[in-house]
Amino acid sequence: MKRKLIAFDIDGTLLNSQHEVLASSLEVIDKLKAAGHLVTIATGRSLATAKEVIDQVGLSNYLLCNGGYAFLDHQQVFSNPLNKQELKKLVAMANDRQIDLLYQTIDQVKQQGPFIHERNAEMQKAFNKEQPSYEFDIDGEEAIYQAILFCDRVEEQLFSGQFETIRFTRWGDAAMDAVPSNSSKAVTLEAIAKEQGFTAADIIVFGDGENDIEMVQLAGVGVVMANATDYVKGYADLVTKSHDDHGIWHAAKELNLI
Incomplete structure (x- = not known):
C-alpha cells in the first residue's frame, strides 16, 4: 500500500x-x-x-x-499561538460571567486561580491529574496556544462573533476551546x-x-x-x-x- x-x-x-x-x-x-x-x-x-x-x-x-x-x-x-490582546479580552469576558478558564502553553496547563465551579475541577482531573499552575501572566508567557472555557452551548453565544482572531470549537457539551481563527x-x-x-x-x-x-x-x-x-x-x-x-x-x- x-x-x-x-x-x-x-x-x-x-x-x-x-x-x-x-x-x-x-x-x-x-x-x-x-x-x-x-x-x-x-x-x-x-x-x-x-x-x-x-x-x-x-x-x-x-x-x-x-x-x-x-x-x-x-x-x-x-x-500558531493566540493573539495576547484578544486573549485578554476573552479572559475579561469569562471573569465577568464567572466562567472557569484554563490556558495551555507549550508544556503546561495554567489558570489565574482556583476553579469557581467544583464540577469543572473534576472534569479537569479526568484529563490531567496535576493541579494547573497559578503562576500565570499573559504578557509573561512566550506563547499561549489555547484556552479552555467551561461553558455550555447557551453561554457559548456570549462569545460568538466578539473576536477577530479567536474562534471556538467544542469537544463536549460542557466545555469549548478557544484557538486562533486561522x-x-x-x-x-x-x-x-x-x-x-x-x-x-x-x-x-x-x-x-x-x-x-x-x-x-x-x-x-x-x-x-x-x-x-x-x-x-x-x-x-x-x-x-x-x-x-x-x-x-x-x-x-x-x-x-x-
Whole structure:
C-alpha cells in the first residue's frame, strides 16, 4: 500500500470510556508504523495532558491544541499561538460571567486561580491529574496556544462573533476551546502533509468530536467512531465501531491497513 499520513484523535477515539487505550488500537498503531506510514496524534490536548498517551502508544509525531503546534520526530515544526490582546479580552469576558478558564502553553496547563465551579475541577482531573499552575501572566508567557472555557452551548453565544482572531470549537457539551481563527487540526495536518510530500488523498484520520470535523473533511478517508454524535458522523467517509468496541481495529481492517 502507498505510504499514508494517518492521524488519531485521543479522547473518544484512542481512549475508551474508561480513559484507556485498547490493546487492539496499540496493535494497529504498531503495524502502521512497521508498514512505514507516518502516524501522528491530532488532539485538542496540550503536550502536558497528552504526553502520557503519546508515550503509551509510542509515537514521535503529535499535533496538539487543535493544531496550535506540532512535533515531528519529537521536534517542534509548527507554531500558531493566540493573539495576547484578544486573549485578554476573552479572559475579561469569562471573569465577568464567572466562567472557569484554563490556558495551555507549550508544556503546561495554567489558570489565574482556583476553579469557581467544583464540577469543572473534576472534569479537569479526568484529563490531567496535576493541579494547573497559578503562576500565570499573559504578557509573561512566550506563547499561549489555547484556552479552555467551561461553558455550555447557551453561554457559548456570549462569545460568538466578539473576536477577530479567536474562534471556538467544542469537544463536549460542557466545555469549548478557544484557538486562533486561522488554526485547526486540519490546517496543521495539511501543512505537515505538504512538507512531507503527502496529498490530501493520502491522509487518513480517526476522530469523534466536533473539533475533528475539519480534518475529517480534509482527509482522503475520514473515519468517525460510533460513539460520536450523528452530527459528526454526517461528515464521515466511514463510521466504525465505538471506542469501547475496537473501532480503530475494525476500521483498519476494513481499509486494508493491517
